[in-house]
Amino acid sequence: MIKRGRESLPVLLVDDESTVLESAEAVLQGAGIESIELFEGGTTVMERMRHGPVGAVVLDLFMPNLSGTELLPMLVSGYPHVPVIIITAAQDVDIAVRCMKEGAFDYLVKPIDDKRFSITIRHALEVRSLKTQVDTLKHYLITDDLRHAHSFSGIISQSRKFRALFQYAEAVAPSPEPILISGETGVGKEKFAEALHHLSGLPGRFVQLNVAGLDETLFSDTLFGHRKGAFTGAHQNREGLVAQAVDGTLFLDEIGDLSMASQVKLLRLIQEQRYYPLGSDVAKNSRVRIICATNQNLDRSMLANQFRADLYYRLSVHQIQIPPLRDHKEDIPLLVRHFLEEAATSMHKKAPIVPGELITLLKNHSFPGNVRELRAMIYNALAVHRSGPYLSMESFRELFQKRQAEGDQAGRMDLDSGQNSLRILEQFPTLRNAEAILIREALRRAGGNQGTAALLLGISRVALNRRLTRLSTQPHWREFLNQTLLHGESPDDGSEAW
Structure with a gap:
């Protein structure tokens, strides 16, 4: 056996004539297939199969000692995932068809056209690769395993x-x-x-x-x-x-x-x-x-x-x-910690604690720039952070307020152009009801944190408190506010930190 090439799944060429092997090798190398092993006769092929994976086998039917007709069923039964291509003379086509029924991948009739030969081998390698992928995916579906997490x-x-x-x-x-x-x-x-x-x-x-x-x-x-x-x-x-x-x-x-x-x-x-x-x-x-x-x-x-x-x-x-990041927001805490530690190392600073309010705020952002945008936010926040155990929220508040101002401008442009950017419910809400709906949704998304809810609404914390005081006179709102603020409010000093 002669081995050439560096690829992990070689093509085995099996024939009793060395000139045929060398000619076939030259054709495949010319087509860019360089991992090839030559076998002059079939006696050592099965031993080679036991020593490592193989991409495909090209097998001459008639050889002394161990013929291709004898070797084929051994290969098919022992290594069904490896394609076997039969080489035969024109008068042996009936035998080749029987070989196909026994499990051969394809057959080629001598004299073999070089282009068809290389295309057939490439096709066999593709099928071999697809079988491996299907087997691997089946394994993952059954075991939920991850072999190379690193x-x-x-x-x-x-x-x-x-x-x-x-x-x-x-x-x-x-x-x-x-x-x-x-x-x-x-x-x-x-x-x-x-x-x-x-x-x-x-x-x-x-x-x-x-x-x-x-x-x-x-x-x-x-x-x-x-x-x-x-x-x-x-x-x-x-x-x-x-x-x-x-x-x-x-x-x-x-x-x-x-x-x-x-x-x-x-x-x-x-x-x-x-x-x-x-x-x-x-x-x-x-x-x-x-x-x-x-x-x-x-x-x-x-x-x-x-x-x-x-x-x-x-x-x-x-x-x-x-x-996009908006479809896996559960990763935001993990990403924030990673980027904060990464930024702290690059800036030679100590990584501060992340306020719980920040994670809530970030989870309510759409992140058009995805993970790259989040990384830029964290790096900027640490760069302007001066002192204190908790990461300053100031740079985030300024950024979100700027984005909201841009959104307001876009909304005004929609109104100016006559486009209706808000889907109105079938029963038109009053202005007071619409305000109540927005405040309730902002508090829900903010986990009850009034500072974050105010930022989402584009108003100050004091303005939100005034509206909540007015709404608290309504019985159903009083119950909602008591439950939401009792269980969800995060103090502004960042003591409820992530």
């Missing part, structure tokens, strides 16, 4: 939604197929891409590129590199990112902004796994795993003819949709 250490979450994403990431990370990560700005798409690279076990580098704003020429030069003299100013050869990420991961961010011409080039790179540096007519094999990310809706972009459908389906073999 790979996600850069993603701070205890949410069930994120645990499910972690499990899915573990299942698809070893696959050579592209992965599409989508989500709003600031949700952590780059962190997920880094985790996927770590989980893949690839020995190469993690190389990233933001493709937004790159024209066709710059995109080609950045990814594929150029040869000396390819264009004015090309004084020497330069390797592109595809070469720099060999046996590793190439992460392309903002893929939804890629120009149509560049989309064609990326599609060819993925389909053919070959590329041409600028100024060269010699193709180079691509040995990278591609991960893409976008904050756009690519389905909508396809309908608008702004994104190629064929590229989308190539990129989205595996998809990870990261939820």
